[in-house]
Amino acid sequence: MRIVVDLNRCQGYAQCVFLAHEVFRLSGEETLTYDPNPDDARRLQVERAAAACPVQAILIDRLEGAQPRSVTS
Amino acid sequence: MVQETPWQQALRNANRANPYPFYEEMRKTPVSRQPDGTYVVSTYRELVELLHDPRVSSDTRKRPGAIPGVDPFEATIITEDPSEHDVDRRRIMRHFGPPERPDMITDMEPEIRLIFTELLDGMKSKTRVDVVDEFAFPGPVTVICKVLGVPLESIPLFHDWIETALDGLDLGPEASDPEQQRRLAAVSARVAEMRQFLADLFDQYRKQPGPGMLSGMGNDDGPEGRLPGGSLVSNAMLMLFAGHETTVNLIAHSVLSLLRHPDQLEKLRRRPELIVPGIEELLRFESSVQFWHTRSALEDIEIAGTTIPAGSTIFVCYGSANRDPLRFAHPDKLDLERPDNQHVGFSQGIHYCFGAPLARLEVQIAVSEFFRRVQNPRLVEDPPPYRHNQIFRGPRHVLVDIDGIRD
Numbered sequence: 002m003r004i005v006v007d008l009n010r011c012q013g014y015a016q017c018v019f020l021a022h023e024v025f026r027l028s029g030e031e032t033l034t035y036d037p038n039p040d041d042a043r044r045l046q047v048e049r050a051a052a053a054c055p056v057q058a059i060l061i062d063r064l065e066g067a068q069p070r071s072v073t074s
Numbered sequence: 075m076v077q078e079t080p081w082q083q084a085l086r087n088a089n090r091a092n093p094y095p096f097y098e099e100m101r102k103t104p105v106s107r108q109p110d111g112t113y114v115v116s117t118y119r120e121l122v123e124l125l126h127d128p129r130v131s132s133d134t135r136k137r138p139g140a141i142p143g144v145d146p147f148e149a150t151i152i153t154e155d156p157s158e159h160d161v162d163r164r165r166i167m168r169h170f171g172p173p174e175r176p177d178m179i180t181d182m183e184p185e186i187r188l189i190f191t192e193l194l195d196g197m198k199s200k201t202r203v204d205v206v207d208e209f210a211f212p213g214p215v216t217v218i219c220k221v222l223g224v225p226l227e228s229i230p231l232f233h234d235w236i237e238t239a240l241d242g243l244d245l246g247p248e249a250s251d252p253e254q255q256r257r258l259a260a261v262s263a264r265v266a267e268m269r270q271f272l273a274d275l276f277d278q279y280r281k282q283p284g285p286g287m288l289s290g291m292g293n294d295d296g297p298e299g300r301l302p303g304g305s306l307v308s309n310a311m312l313m314l315f316a317g318h319e320t321t322v323n324l325i326a327h328s329v330l331s332l333l334r335h336p337d338q339l340e341k342l343r344r345r346p347e348l349i350v351p352g353i354e355e356l357l358r359f360e361s362s363v364q365f366w367h368t369r370s371a372l373e374d375i376e377i378a379g380t381t382i383p384a385g386s387t388i389f390v391c392y393g394s395a396n397r398d399p400l401r402f403a404h405p406d407k408l409d410l411e412r413p414d415n416q417h418v419g420f421s422q423g424i425h426y427c428f429g430a431p432l433a434r435l436e437v438q439i440a441v442s443e444f445f446r447r448v449q450n451p452r453l454v455e456d457p458p459p460y461r462h463n464q465i466f467r468g469p470r471h472v473l474v475d476i477d478g479i480r481d
Contacts, residue, residue: 012422015171015172016430016431018171018172018173019172019176019179019180020180020431022172022176022177026173027172027173048350049350052350052354053354053430053431055416055420055422055426056416057414057415057416
């Protein structure tokens with residue numbers, strides 16, 4: 002699967018790290034690094050992380066060529 | 075008789091079940107000065123702006139004329155400003171989440187599931203249940219005891235202290251009523267008992283370390299050191315209290331809201347995965363912390379045509395901002411699939427709810443399991459009776475008639 006985090010929106014709340022720390026990592030206080038192509042086996046974790054993001058910065062499968070897909074569809 | 079402001083009316087006990095018409099009235103003036111000089115922020119945009127404004131302090135000790143030692147949550151992460159706040163929050167987070175313990179909460183899932191399963195099993199022969207006393211309260215209180223390392227036998231003890239303290243706090247026009255004054259008088263003794271209980275527990279864990287966060291916090295030799303003694307106890311009290319009360323109210327309100335919106339409940343039954351975004355919507359819809367009262371202006375702040383003078387107390391009203399039609403389309407409609415749901419039910423900024431990941435997990439499990447297993451739940455009284463407290467708003471009981479419990 003493919004994900005994008007809008008780093009202009011991200012404020013380092015780390016809610017995604019609680020739910021999928023293999024995919025999302027905070028380095029230092031507020032800088033998020035993440036795996037843009039996590040294994041499909043982690044889809045549920047990543048979807049939970051996207052729903053929990055307080056600023057809704059995690060976008061799933063919305064890259065060019067991909068069909069828009071919401072967390073719940 | 076002087077006419078009360080919409081805020082004063084919202085705080086009246088009689089309006090606890092439905093403060094929303096008063097909030098709607100309040101939002102006509104996004105930041106409004108109250109007769110006592112407090113400023114109330116009721117709109118989403120202004121509330122979020124102030125949550126991120128460094129001129130707004132959360133530290134009650136910085137208010138003009140502040141008397142130290144009155145606020146039970148003084149010198150905790152919820153009433154500290156940077157950099158004190160940041161250091162203390164990291165000192166506590168080391169025992170709860172990433173980076174040191176990224177799996178602690180998710181690893182608790184089976185244990186949490188079992189707790190709620192057993193509570194539902196206990197309803198098997200019943201035709202009427204109280205969702206608060208039999209489900210929404212015992213679940214989270216058991217979970218927080220396990221997280222912190224507080225003995226389960228002490229639940230009745232501290233539950234009574236907390237109830238008394240919650241009933242004693244009134245920030246509205248009824249605060250001066252003789253009955254409320256009597257309730258207030260009981261608060262400080264209960265808070266003192268709670269502090270002593272936790273201080274004793276820390277002593278015990280210092281002699282013999284055990285499972286849970288309190289033992290870890292009390293014995294910590296991490297890079298930033300241990301929390302100082304008084305602050306250790308205050309923060310423990312904050313976590314024990316806030317770590318379940320808010321979850322109790324969210325579970326009770328979620329059951330209530332879904333029973334009031336059969337279309338949404340039906341949708342959830344067909345697509346159980348909707349509980350994940352659904353919990354965010356349920357928290358937007360009925361926010362467990364309706365407002366917070368410890369912020370104040372360090373300088374004059376101009377916002378939305380109002381100047382908040384330096385030193386003024388600022389109430390941020392999450393319950394109202396979460397129903398602001400300028401931010402949320404059809405805000406009074408419950409929509410489990412609401413897009414772009416940046417609610418402020420867990421606040422925003424540096425004081426974003428510390429326990430949010432635990433709360434989400436608990437409420438997702440509790441609400442899913444309740445509606446999966448309880449057969450034909452029907453509300454007995456609507457609205458149900460509400461507890462007195464205005465900040466931690468929630469039903470005292472939610473009576474539901476049921477046909478049985480599925481396995």
